[in-house]
């Protein structure tokens with residue numbers, strides 16, 4: 001497999017103490033809302049579990065996940081940047097992290113399957129993407145878009161219709177296409193599954 005994932009149930013999180021480095025602890029203390037604090041910590045627990053397992057690290061405070069200026073998580077081990085591809089998502093009680101190989105690109109997204117109003121559909125999706133109408137399909141499509149946005153690494157600065165996924169195949173335009181070209185037009189795969197039950201989970205990743 002090109003990547004490893006870890007899911008964390010946010011109702012069973014261990015205490016932050018002993019998990020966070022001093023730099024992470026300082027950032028954590030700036031988060032005021034309990035939901036945000038729980039999700040942020042959950043993402044760290046999930047990602048640290050994968051990295052600790054893969055790199056045989058027992059002291060989780062040696063692994064740091066700090067936010068880059070655009071919100072993208074940056075991974076450090078013993079304060080040195082680690083170039084493993086990685087991504088975090090959280091939704092309604094769960095946090096998930098994924099780690100890919102060095103030199104690859106990766107983005108993940110988890111969303112609870114929900115009914116959305118028609119205006120949402122019109123605002124965010126290109127007509128070519130809407131080959132089905134079910135809540136499960138539209139939620140899956142949304143997770144594919146978000147996973148691709150995270151893979152490109154830009155966060156909110158893209159228009160949603162510039163990042164399309166048509167029958168599982170990414171299609172970029174505008175600023176998203178510029179970014180994709182800057183990355184060297186890597187071959188991308190997007191996979192989606194219902195996981196856990198009632199949620200859609202997508203992974204977008206590049207070949208090595």
Ligand SMILES: CC(C)(COP(=O)(O)OP(=O)(O)OC[C@H]1O[C@@H](n2cnc3c(N)ncnc32)[C@H](O)[C@@H]1OP(=O)(O)O)[C@@H](O)C(=O)NCCC(=O)NCCS
Nearest residue numbers: 040043070071072073088089090149150153154155159160
């Ligand atoms: C931030 C964004 C990348 C995803 O946000 P989201 O789906 O609301 O939230 P998720 O829980 O799935 O993901 C949040 C995680 O994404 C990661 N992330 C944030 N900015 C990121 C970026 N620029 N690149 C990659 N990953 C990023 C972070 O790890 C964050 O968790 P953390 O802050 O606890 O570390 C962004 O697409 C967003 O806010 N979208 C809002 C909706 C929208 O307009 N979408 C249009 C998509 S084209």
